Amino acid sequence: MAVDQTIDRCRELIAEPLGVIAERWKESHPGGRVAACFPVWSPAELIHAGGMLPLGLLGGGATVELTHADARFQSFVCSISKSTLELGFQGLLKGVDGLVFSNICDVARNLSSIYKRNFPHFHVDYLHLPQNSTSAGVADYTAEELRRVARGFESAFGVKITEDSIGKSVELYNAIRARLRALYAFRIAEPQKLSTVELYLILRALTQADPEESLIRLDELLAELPGREGRPKDRIRVVIEGAFCEQPPLGLLEVLEEAGCYVVEDDLLLGWRWFTSDVPVNADPFRALGQSYVDRAVPSSTRHEGREHRSKGLIEKVRRSRADAVIFTPPKFCEPALFDYVPMKQGLEREAIPHLLVEFEEKMWTFERTRNEVETFVESMLFD
Amino acid sequence: MADWREGCVVGVDIGSTTTKAVAFSKEGYLKGPLMPTGAVPEKAGRAAVEGLATVAGIPFEAIQFTVATGYGRLLASASGFADKVISEISCHATGAFYLNPRTRLIVDIGGQDSKGIGLTAAGVVENFVMNDKCAAGTGRFLEEMAELLGYELDEIGEVSLRSESPCEISSTCTVFAETEVHALTTARKRPEDILAGLHKAVAKRVAAMVKALGVREEAVFTGGVSKNRGVVKWLEERLGMAFTPLPDDPQYAGALGAAVLGFRLRQ
Numbered sequence: 001m002a003v004d005q006t007i008d009r010c011r012e013l014i015a016e017p018l019g020v021i022a023e024r025w026k027e028s029h030p031g032g033r034v035a036a037c038f039p040v041w042s043p044a045e046l047i048h049a050g051g052m053l054p055l056g057l058l059g060g061g062a063t064v065e066l067t068h069a070d071a072r073f074q075s076f077v078c079s080i081s082k083s084t085l086e087l088g089f090q091g092l093l094k095g096v097d098g099l100v101f102s103n104i105c106d107v108a109r110n111l112s113s114i115y116k117r118n119f120p121h122f123h124v125d126y127l128h129l130p131q132n133s134t135s136a137g138v139a140d141y142t143a144e145e146l147r148r149v150a151r152g153f154e155s156a157f158g159v160k161i162t163e164d165s166i167g168k169s170v171e172l173y174n175a176i177r178a179r180l181r182a183l184y185a186f187r188i189a190e191p192q193k194l195s196t197v198e199l200y201l202i203l204r205a206l207t208q209a210d211p212e213e214s215l216i217r218l219d220e221l222l223a224e225l226p227g228r229e230g231r232p233k234d235r236i237r238v239v240i241e242g243a244f245c246e247q248p249p250l251g252l253l254e255v256l257e258e259a260g261c262y263v264v265e266d267d268l269l270l271g272w273r274w275f276t277s278d279v280p281v282n283a284d285p286f287r288a289l290g291q292s293y294v295d296r297a298v299p300s301s302t303r304h305e306g307r308e309h310r311s312k313g314l315i316e317k318v319r320r321s322r323a324d325a326v327i328f329t330p331p332k333f334c335e336p337a338l339f340d341y342v343p344m345k346q347g348l349e350r351e352a353i354p355h356l357l358v359e360f361e362e363k364m365w366t367f368e369r370t371r372n373e374v375e376t377f378v379e380s381m382l383f384d
Numbered sequence: 385m386a387d388w389r390e391g392c393v394v395g396v397d398i399g400s401t402t403t404k405a406v407a408f409s410k411e412g413y414l415k416g417p418l419m420p421t422g423a424v425p426e427k428a429g430r431a432a433v434e435g436l437a438t439v440a441g442i443p444f445e446a447i448q449f450t451v452a453t454g455y456g457r458l459l460a461s462a463s464g465f466a467d468k469v470i471s472e473i474s475c476h477a478t479g480a481f482y483l484n485p486r487t488r489l490i491v492d493i494g495g496q497d498s499k500g501i502g503l504t505a506a507g508v509v510e511n512f513v514m515n516d517k518c519a520a521g522t523g524r525f526l527e528e529m530a531e532l533l534g535y536e537l538d539e540i541g542e543v544s545l546r547s548e549s550p551c552e553i554s555s556t557c558t559v560f561a562e563t564e565v566h567a568l569t570t571a572r573k574r575p576e577d578i579l580a581g582l583h584k585a586v587a588k589r590v591a592a593m594v595k596a597l598g599v600r601e602e603a604v605f606t607g608g609v610s611k612n613r614g615v616v617k618w619l620e621e622r623l624g625m626a627f628t629p630l631p632d633d634p635q636y637a638g639a640l641g642a643a644v645l646g647f648r649l650r651q
Contacts, residue, residue, distance in 0.1 A: 368455065369497070369514060375471035380509040383474065383645070 003224050006217055007198050010205035015063075018055055018087065021208050022095030025053050033157045035098030035123075038084060038108060039245040040271040040302045043100065043127065045173050045279075045289060046150050048211060049166040050159035056207030056272065057099060058247050059083040062363050064090065072114065078333040079362040080246035081107045088119050098153065102127040104245065104302035105335050123156035125149050131304055133294045142290030150286075166285040172211055174278040179218035180206075181273070184265070186222070188321045191237070191262035192230035197253045203269045204247070236381050237323045239265040241314060241344065242330035242337040243360070244300060252360050255367040256327065260378035265321040270300055301336040310340050311347020318353055324381060325354040327374070332361045354381060393449045393650055394436065395642025396429050396466065397475065398456030401495030401523065401608060403428040404636050405436040407447075408643035414440050415636050425456025426463040433465065451475075451646035453638050455496065470645055472638050473501055473512050479641030480604050481507035483630045488600045491619065491627070492637075493590060493609035495523040500594035513593050521589035523609045525561070529582045532565055533575050540579050541612035547580030554585075561585065583614035591622035599623050606634040 013021070022034040035047045036057035047054035060066075060083030068089035069082040087093050099122050101112035112126040128145055130138045150161040183202065187194045202221065206214045240256065244267045256263060275296040280288045297303060299313025318326060326348055330337035341357065348355045356377045358370050392409040398421060405416040416436025421428045429452060437444045452466035453475040460466035480487045481503060490501040498521045502510045515521050523537075530540045544550075551568050553561055561582065568578050586609075605627040609615050611634075620626050630637070 372471050372473065373512075373514060375469075376473035376509060376512060379471055379474040384508050 003221060003228055006221055007201055010201040013205045013208050014201065016208070017092040018057065018096055018208070019092050019094040021055065022053065022093075022097075025210065026095060029053070033097045033153075033159065034095060035100060035153070036093070036096050037100045037271070038102070038111065039080075039269075040104050040300060041102060041127075041129065041274050041293065042207075042271045043146060043149065043289070044211070044272070045166055045169040045285075046146060046161060047098075047100075047153070048172065049169040050150070050153050050157070050161040051165075052098070052153070052157070052159060053210065055096070056204070056269070057084060057087075058204070058207065059362055060086055060092070061247065062249055062365060064092065076333050077107055078246055078331055080331070081111050083362060084111065085114060085118075088115060088122075093122075096122070097157065098123040098125070100125050100127055100149065102129050103131075104129075107335075108245075123152065125152050129293070129303070133297075133303060133305060138294050139287060139291040142293050143284070143287040144290075146286045146289055163283070163285055166289075167281050170279050170281050170285055170288065172215065174275075174281075176206065176211060176215055176218065177273050177275055178278065179215065179222060182222055183218070183225075186225055188264050190226075190230065191264055192232045193228045194225060194230075195257055196240075196263035196266065197250055197257065200250075200253060200266075200268050203272065207269065207272055233262075234382070235260050235262045236325055236378050237262045237264045237321065239263070239314070239318050239321060239323045239326045240329045241267055241317075241326055242301075242328050242334070242341070243268055244270040244302065244337070246331035246334060246360075246362055248329060248331075248360050249362060249364050251367050252329070252358075252364065252370065255371045256358075256374055259371050259374035260382070261327070261374065263327075264323050265317050267298070267300070270298055274298055301340040309347060310343045311350075314344050315347055315351055315353070318348075318351075325356070325377070327377070328355060328357045330357075330359055332359050391647075391650070392440075392442065392447065393451065393643050393646040394433055394447050395451050395453065395475065395639045395644070395646060396433050396460065397472065397636075397638035397642060398425045398429045398432075398452060398454040398460060399472075399494055399496075399608075399638070400455050402635070403432040403454070403456070404639040405429075405432040406636055406639040406643045407436055407440050407442070408640065408647050413640060413643060415633065415639075416440075418635070421456065426459040426465070429456055429460040430463070430465050449646055449650055451642040451649075453642040468646060468649065470642055473499060474509060475638045475641035475645065476606055477501050477503055477509045477641065478507065478644050479637035479639070480606055480630065480634075482640060482644050483632055483637065484602065484604060484628060486602045486628070487604050489594070489597070489603040490637075491590065491594055491603065491605050491610075492607040493521070493523060493586075493605075493615070494607040495527075498522050498590050498593065498607075498609075500590075500597045502597045502600065511597055513596055515589075515593060521586050521593070523607070525586060526582065526609065526612065526615075529561065529565060529579070532562060533569075533578065535575070535579070538611070541583070541614035541616075543576050544579035544583045544614035545576075545617065547574070547576040549577050550580035550584055551577045553578075553581040580614065583612070584618045586615055587618035587622050591619060594623065599625060601625060602628040604628055604630050604634070606630070606637040608635055610634045
């Protein structure tokens with residue numbers, strides 16, 4: 001399949017309600033179960049190892065009108081939490097059997113309970129990820145927590161999650177993540193041939209598709225992309241940081257590029273490409289995943305990294321991608337992103353790396369103010 | 385006339401309320417007539433450039449390079465008469481710096497938004513801040529309030545300066561402020577006191593935003609609202625400094641900046 005066709009297919013796929021995707025998969029997998037994961041980190045291997053389809057539970061975007069969730073959440077709660085709850089009330093998750101949430105912030109923590117209370121037909125689990133990643137017992141703790149989540153699926157759906165099946169799933173997802181790393185490296189090298197909107201569509205489609213088929217498509221893309229046409233433009237290279245949970249509208253990503261940026265690194269859908277290298281496949285895959293959650297982790301605002309300054313990972317990302325600047329893109333009301341904004345901003349200023357703050361929310365549809373700000377930011381660097 | 389035709393670059397600032405055009409060449413610059421933007425921004429942009437061409441004595445077709453800025457800039461480019469678009473912040477900064485090279489801070493309040501722009505000693509944008517998506521702290525807010533009180537927009541600044549006891553307006557939200565104005569008129573408060581309160585509320589909001597950039601001298605005030613002496617007075621009071629008057633119409637700073645940047649790009 002040609003690159004443009006694949007990207008068009010990705011665009012169509014992510015526009016479909018999650019329940020429709022789940023029902024379609026079940027038609028070809030009779031008796032199969034589907035479990036969706038709220039950002040950030042998604043234990044897709046566990047779900048896949050049980051013969052289930054792992055999907056991303058990524059909110060309702062701009063198309064789902066909030067008619068129930070606003071009555072249950074305060075006005076200062078982020079959009080993705082509200083619209084994710086709305087998906088349940090509007091029956092848009094029909095076909096999805098299980099939901100996994102984790103403790104990335106207080107709102108996500110409570111969303112899990114709200115789902116349990118309002119929708120008892122779902123199997124809802126809450127993954128207690130370790131807050132202290134420097135403790136000696138953290139890998140064992142995470143492994144045990146993953147075992148508990150696996151037992152929960154077994155008990156709820158009658159599936160079997162064995163060490164052998166997890167090993168195979170780890171191998172599959174290692175292969176997918178390796179391809180994603182290659183795509184990211186390609187964009188760093190030739191951003192004119194793969195826009196961030198396109199890369200995001202590919203990435204997001206992976207969270208809505210059968211992983212075996214995704215791997216085939218990724219290989220095709222990687223083979224075809226180098227031959228794609230793309231003339232370099234006079235743009236600045238930027239890293240975007242902050243949209244790791246709530247999904248930015250495509251229009252926002254388009255405006256960043258139209259306003260004169262090549263986005264060469266980002267933290268979009270970070271949880272689906274969490275491990276920076278392959279998770280070892282050994283006798284205890286639960287522990288391998290637990291250990292990797294800690295020591296193969298991408299820097300993230302949802303994971304405490306001990307005494308390491310939060311800006312360190314960001315500055316490394318800037319250097320590695322040869323970026324000129326950082327555009328912070330936190331969603332409105334996102335506490336993890338906004339808390340980290342200050343130390344990251346301070347770190348960038350010490351290194352004289354220019355930065356800009358652009359807040360967004362998933363229902364945003366007009367981007368003229370953002371365009372104005374980003375154009376000015378770009379011009380201030382190009383005209384300097 | 386021949387000098388203007390040779391290498392002259394036009395900047396057109398298509399704002400939400402008014403459209404302005406300036407021609408710039410090595411000989412200096414020339415302003416065109418101020419035009420209302422209306423419902424079709426690109427049409428207003430073209431009309432402003434045609435008006436400028438008439439003033440300058442240049443056939444419209446002889447203009448070789450036009451830079452558009454302001455909220456209608458993309459439409460001007462799409463309709464084919466602008467060769468390049470540049471953001472209004474860069475253009476206001478360049479225009480103000482051209483008029484006064486000691487400028488380090490610009491406060492710009494237009495019809496739909498308000499901005500603070502910090503400049504380096506070389507006149508490059510160092511940092512900037514804009515109001516959020518509501519009309520609070522903009523010319524539109526004052527326009528709504530003028531209409532509510534039965535005044536013309538261009539007279540409310542002078543009227544507000546007659547106040548000896550400004551009313552307290554707690555909100556700059558246009559809707560909530562309207563409610564407060566109704567309550568004040570019902571309480572028989574004098575129009576100049578209500579207007580003074582409204583102007584103070586705008587100044588308070590814009591000053592808070594500008595202070596986030598760091599107040600620095602020399603500061604200039606651009607945009608349509610800079611002609612309102614009431615806002616100028618209370619903004620200066622809030623910022624604790626006086627604006628340096630620009631040697632030419634501050635409403636044209638954006639168009640001038642667009643022309644200057646276009647001229648540099650062509651060199």
